[in-house]
Amino acid sequence: MFKFEILKKDKNSKARVGLATTSHGSFETPCFVPVATQASLKAISSEDAKLCGVDIIISNTYHLHLRPGEDLVAKMGGLHKFMNWDRPIMTDSGGFQVFSLGFGIEHGVGKIANIFPDETSAYLEKRKEWSSQAKLAKVTDDGVMFKSHIDGKMLELTPKISMQVQKKLGADIVLAFDECTSPLSDLKYTAMALKRTHNWAKICLSEKNNKQALYGIIQGGAFEDLRKESSEFINSLDFDGFAVGGSLGRSKADMLKVLDWTLPILNENKPRHLLGIGEFSDIFNIVNKGIDTFDCVMPTRLGRMGRGMTFKGHIDILKNIYSKDKRPIEEGCCCYACQNYSRAYLNHLFRTKELLGYRLLTMHNLYFINNLVAKIREAIKKGKYGRFWRF
Amino acid sequence: MFKFEILKKDKNSKARVGLATTSHGSFETPCFVPVATQASLKAISSEDAKLCGVDIIISNTYHLHLRPGEDLVAKMGGLHKFMNWDRPIMTDSGGFQVFSLGFGIEHGVGKIANIFPDETSAYLEKRKEWSSQAKLAKVTDDGVMFKSHIDGKMLELTPKISMQVQKKLGADIVLAFDECTSPLSDLKYTAMALKRTHNWAKICLSEKNNKQALYGIIQGGAFEDLRKESSEFINSLDFDGFAVGGSLGRSKADMLKVLDWTLPILNENKPRHLLGIGEFSDIFNIVNKGIDTFDCVMPTRLGRMGRGMTFKGHIDILKNIYSKDKRPIEEGCCCYACQNYSRAYLNHLFRTKELLGYRLLTMHNLYFINNLVAKIREAIKKGKYGRFWRF
Numbered sequence: 001m002f003k004f005e006i007l008k009k010d011k012n013s014k015a016r017v018g019l020a021t022t023s024h025g026s027f028e029t030p031c032f033v034p035v036a037t038q039a040s041l042k043a044i045s046s047e048d049a050k051l052c053g054v055d056i057i058i059s060n061t062y063h064l065h066l067r068p069g070e071d072l073v074a075k076m077g078g079l080h081k082f083m084n085w086d087r088p089i090m091t092d093s094g095g096f097q098v099f100s101l102g103f104g105i106e107h108g109v110g111k112i113a114n115i116f117p118d119e120t121s122a123y124l125e126k127r128k129e130w131s132s133q134a135k136l137a138k139v140t141d142d143g144v145m146f147k148s149h150i151d152g153k154m155l156e157l158t159p160k161i162s163m164q165v166q167k168k169l170g171a172d173i174v175l176a177f178d179e180c181t182s183p184l185s186d187l188k189y190t191a192m193a194l195k196r197t198h199n200w201a202k203i204c205l206s207e208k209n210n211k212q213a214l215y216g217i218i219q220g221g222a223f224e225d226l227r228k229e230s231s232e233f234i235n236s237l238d239f240d241g242f243a244v245g246g247s248l249g250r251s252k253a254d255m256l257k258v259l260d261w262t263l264p265i266l267n268e269n270k271p272r273h274l275l276g277i278g279e280f281s282d283i284f285n286i287v288n289k290g291i292d293t294f295d296c297v298m299p300t301r302l303g304r305m306g307r308g309m310t311f312k313g314h315i316d317i318l319k320n321i322y323s324k325d326k327r328p329i330e331e332g333c334c335c336y337a338c339q340n341y342s343r344a345y346l347n348h349l350f351r352t353k354e355l356l357g358y359r360l361l362t363m364h365n366l367y368f369i370n371n372l373v374a375k376i377r378e379a380i381k382k383g384k385y386g387r388f389w390r391f
Numbered sequence: 392m393f394k395f396e397i398l399k400k401d402k403n404s405k406a407r408v409g410l411a412t413t414s415h416g417s418f419e420t421p422c423f424v425p426v427a428t429q430a431s432l433k434a435i436s437s438e439d440a441k442l443c444g445v446d447i448i449i450s451n452t453y454h455l456h457l458r459p460g461e462d463l464v465a466k467m468g469g470l471h472k473f474m475n476w477d478r479p480i481m482t483d484s485g486g487f488q489v490f491s492l493g494f495g496i497e498h499g500v501g502k503i504a505n506i507f508p509d510e511t512s513a514y515l516e517k518r519k520e521w522s523s524q525a526k527l528a529k530v531t532d533d534g535v536m537f538k539s540h541i542d543g544k545m546l547e548l549t550p551k552i553s554m555q556v557q558k559k560l561g562a563d564i565v566l567a568f569d570e571c572t573s574p575l576s577d578l579k580y581t582a583m584a585l586k587r588t589h590n591w592a593k594i595c596l597s598e599k600n601n602k603q604a605l606y607g608i609i610q611g612g613a614f615e616d617l618r619k620e621s622s623e624f625i626n627s628l629d630f631d632g633f634a635v636g637g638s639l640g641r642s643k644a645d646m647l648k649v650l651d652w653t654l655p656i657l658n659e660n661k662p663r664h665l666l667g668i669g670e671f672s673d674i675f676n677i678v679n680k681g682i683d684t685f686d687c688v689m690p691t692r693l694g695r696m697g698r699g700m701t702f703k704g705h706i707d708i709l710k711n712i713y714s715k716d717k718r719p720i721e722e723g724c725c726c727y728a729c730q731n732y733s734r735a736y737l738n739h740l741f742r743t744k745e746l747l748g749y750r751l752l753t754m755h756n757l758y759f760i761n762n763l764v765a766k767i768r769e770a771i772k773k774g775k776y777g778r779f780w781r782f
Contacts, residue, residue, distance in 0.1 A: 039739065043746040047731070068739045072715060076735050084731045304746075324463060340438070340475045344467050348430065348459045355434040355695075358746055 002172070002213035002240050004271045012386040014263065014290035017377050020271055022088045022172035023211065024080060027055035029271065029292035032278055032373050033090060034300055034366055038063045039073070039083045042300055043358040044366070046085040051336050052363050053370035056088040056172075058295045061165050062097035062157070066148055070168035078170030090295075091171040093162045093204075095217070096245065096275065098144045099180035102137030139179055141196055159200035163207035171212065175243055176204040178217040183247040190221040198233050205237055213240035215273060222249035224261050231265035241271040244291075252282065259289040280309060280369070287376055299369050303362030306350045309369065315343075317361065322347040335367035336360070393563070393604035393631050395662045403777040405654065405681035408768050411662055413479045413563035414602065415471060418446035420662065420683035423669055423764050424481060425691055425757055429454045430464070430474045433691055434749040435757070437476040442727055443754050444761035447479040447563075449686045452556050453488035453548070457539055461559035469561030481686075482562040484553045484595075486608070487636065487666065489535045490571035493528030530570055532587055550591035554598035562603065566634055567595040569608040574638040581612040589624050596628055604631035606664060613640035615652050622656035632662040635682075643673065650680040671700060671760070678767055690760050694753030697741045700760065706734075708752065713738040726758035727751070 003021040007028075010016065018029040034041055034049070036057045041049055049057065059079060064070060076082040079089055137146035143158030162177035177200050179193040197219045208214045216239035220226030234242060244262055248255035255277065263272060271292045278286075278296025286294060299309065307314040308329040315322070315329065328338035329346065337346070337360035349357030379388035394412040398419075401407065409420040425432055425440070427448045432440055440448065450470060455461060467473040470480055528537035534549030553568035568591050570584040588610045599605045607630035611617030625633060635653055639646035646668065654663060662683045669677075669687025677685060690700065698705040699720040706713070706720065719729035720737065728737070728751035740748030770779035 038743045038745060039736075040743075040745040040747050045731070045747055045750070067743055068714060068735075072735070075715060076717060076733065082733075082736055082739075084736070323459060324466060326467060340436070342467065342473075344459075344463070345430075345473055345475070348473075352429045352431075352458055354429060354431040355746060355749055356431050356436055359436070359750065 001211070004241065004269070006269065008381050008383075010380050010385045011383070013288040015287045015376070015380055015385055016290060016292070017380045018271060018292050020088075020292075022213070024086060024088045024172050027088060028377055030283075030287045030373055030376055031055055031293045032283075032299075032369050033058045033273075033293050033295035035060075035295055035297045036083070036085075036089075037297075038067065039079060041362070041366075043304060043355075043362045044300075046083060048336070048359070048363055049085070049366065050087075052366035053374065054087075054366060055370075056090065056293070057085065058090040058092060059169070059171065060094070060097060061091050061162060061169065062094035064091075064169060065094065065155075065157075065165050066150055070165045074168040074170070078168075080170065088173065089171040090173040090273075090293075091166050091169050091175065092275070093166065093175040093177040093217070094157050095144075095162075095175075095178040096180045098137050098139075098146050098157055099182070101146050101149065102139060102144070139193070139196070141199070143177070143200075144179075159203035160207055163204050167207075167209055167212065173213045173215060173241070176201045176214060176216050176239070178219055178245055180246045181219065181221050183222065183250055185221060185247070187223055187226075190219075190223055190226055194219050194226050194230055198230070201234060201237060201239075205239070215239055215241040215243045215271075217243045217245045217275075218262055218266075219246040221247045222254055222258060224257075227258055227261040228265060231262045235266050239270070241273065242266050243273040243275050245275040248277070252285070255282075256285055256289065259286065259291065263290045278369070280313075280372075283369075283372065283376070299365035300362050303360075303365045304358045306346075306357070306361065307365075308346075308361055309365045317343060317346045317357075318350050319347075323351075329361070329364050330368065333364065333368065334371075335364045337364040337367075392602070395632065395660070397660065399772050399774075401771050401776045402774070404679040406678045406767070406771055406776055407681060407683070408771045409662060409683050411479075411683075413604065415477060415479045415563050418479060419768055421674075421678045421764055421767055422446055422684045423674075423690075423760050424449045424664075424684050424686035426451075426686055426688045427474070427476075427480075428688075429458065430470060432753070432757075434695060434746075434753045435691075437474060439727070439750070439754055440476070440757065441478075443757035444765065445478075445757060446761075447481065447684070448476065449481040449483060450560070450562065451485070451488060452482050452553060452560065453485035455482075455560060456485065456546075456548075456556050457541055461556045465559040465561070469559075471561065479564065480562040481564040481664075481684075482557050482560050482566065483666070484557065484566040484568040484608070485548050486535075486553075486566075486569040487571045489528050489530075489537050489548055490573070492537050492540065493530060493535070530584070530587070532590070534568075534591075535570075550594040551598055554595050558598075558600055558603065564604045564606060564632070567592050567605060567607050567630070569610055569636060571637045572610065572612050574613065574641055576612060576638070578614055578617075581610075581614055581617055585610050585617050585621055589621070592625060592628060592630075596630070606630055606632040606634045606662075608634045608636045608666075609653055609657075610637040612638045613645055613649060615648075618649055618652040619656060622653045626657050630661070632664065633657050634664040634666050636666040639668070643676070646673075647676055647680065650677065650682065654681045669760070671704075671763075674760075674763065674767070690756035691753050694756045695749045697737075697748070697752060698756075699737075699752055700756045708734060708737045708748075709741050710738075714742075720752070720755050721759065724755065724759065725762075726755045728755040728758075 159177040166174040178197040216234040220230040274294040310330040322343040325343035379385040550568040557565040607625040611621040665685040701721040713734040716734035770776040
């Protein structure tokens, strides 16, 4: 069960407020989607996430396929029950993670850090080892053979397998399996990869079930013709929504250009997700282009690094000036951390590496970003967005 | 402000139910006191602790003196405000931690692990380095000179300094500064150390303020004569309560013998705390002897190690059998973790090292032990303790 309706459009931009309805409830868009890579938002619980205003989360097919495995999750009643989250869930297709193991390593680019939950020394060690080796993934027209980053076992992901895994995980919104190219891939390779992605899109659609919404993924790197071709093709198929994926160029300006090539071609009545983007500075720009949902590890990762998000930028809570600061992370903030704890206490927790600190800053950052996006929705609804976003 | 009254005594043992009242509220005894070493219960927040039935916590003068320093805590409004805990707090005197740096290292005994919040590799490294060095603390009749485990700086703790630090921290119950001897100390050394502890007890009393209850500490190692002498002496002074500290021998049986020598001598209308003891198997035995409060890192430390406490013993949540187990850690348990999450999910969180796991098992263990102690209180009140504790 999936429905999407547009409640209000902004006059001065392509921003819009939508309402998506799934069998695990509704959420309004624009909406930030935090990343529960391994069926957990790391330092916080499902109940904490609700306190932070989280409406929908995204989990990783690649990670959950490896651990604990989709069969176990299915046996436990699906992802919602397994992690005690009764609101909507998206799962990605695993394409991006497999890319990280392939070209991500070969080209030394991409969000390869996503492979490991944290930038641990174990990860840095492995990365060094891998960079000097052959890449860990091999793409063919059928799918991808790759080496597990956990035990080195050879595994296969194909459009069909990805869909089967995602079906067992049981998310409300699933993504088509795609080949995510590198920013360093040339036109020729990117065009070939796009052909595969389009073929795989059709296979994924043929595997679609009635319970899950399926979004098609638009690829094409930073090449205008390919992005337009991909938008036309994916738009022509019977997907429930769209996700813009892959390399978005080498700068924020490139990313916005990609959105300009892509979004106007898509059926405006279907929701559009932007994969892996959502830093503070991106939000207004992507909402203005007509993006409805977007996921990013930043708020949670920054929280674990001791960075608190504020309207004046990040603060590094470990700095000495905060050790005597009685104020909350951000004055006036209604989050659990700001309502109960001072910067001085958080500084102490991070200095002494007490686990509570990671949770508190994660909660603040998620609340901060959800609160911001809620204000954006309100402003659009009231026809006041134009003035609001230029604050 | 401090008051202690005995509400009910058991007929078949020396167990009793008491009510302690401080300016941060009352708590009934017997009562388990979890250890918030560095002004934090590590993986859980103050609000979590309340959900787990925690009535009172104990923090460490040694650790807080080093980081963030008592002056900073005082400037932040005291320990209660700093860590957002509005219920009673105890602080220890720092004697035990200084012992760990001295004889603890020289003799390779004692709870030296307490020096570091966790058994990190950094700690194990340091311990190795230190063991081969001279001990880091030097005891004189005036107090202890010691090397900070953080930066190696030479620092001093005396009865007067300890009391001043504890005053600034602002706990409701503070402990006298003592010399904690090693189980390997001989009669001669232990007797000499006891003399110091008794002199220091008088100095601490002269530094007492009206806002904080001050407990005297009974030392004397595993020597009957010394323990009895110490009990007589400390009992003769105007302390608000007693704490039994130091080496309690080499076995659980030795520990109970120490309590038999000690507790009957003490004014029964004053509360008795047992320092650093409180594993599941100890609780009935020490309550039977007339102990009112006791602190122990076990429930929180076990939680971070993936051990869940149950009435049938600990379960190691990392074991493969739990990966498919839909049940909560303990069936029928009303804790936050058991009400919301399965063993299978906890197994997944610990395998993937997601931070949420540490919090959930800590909460379960604290709830488990507080719930057990609450049942003990109920049984004593109803005159049914004799039957209850032999379950």
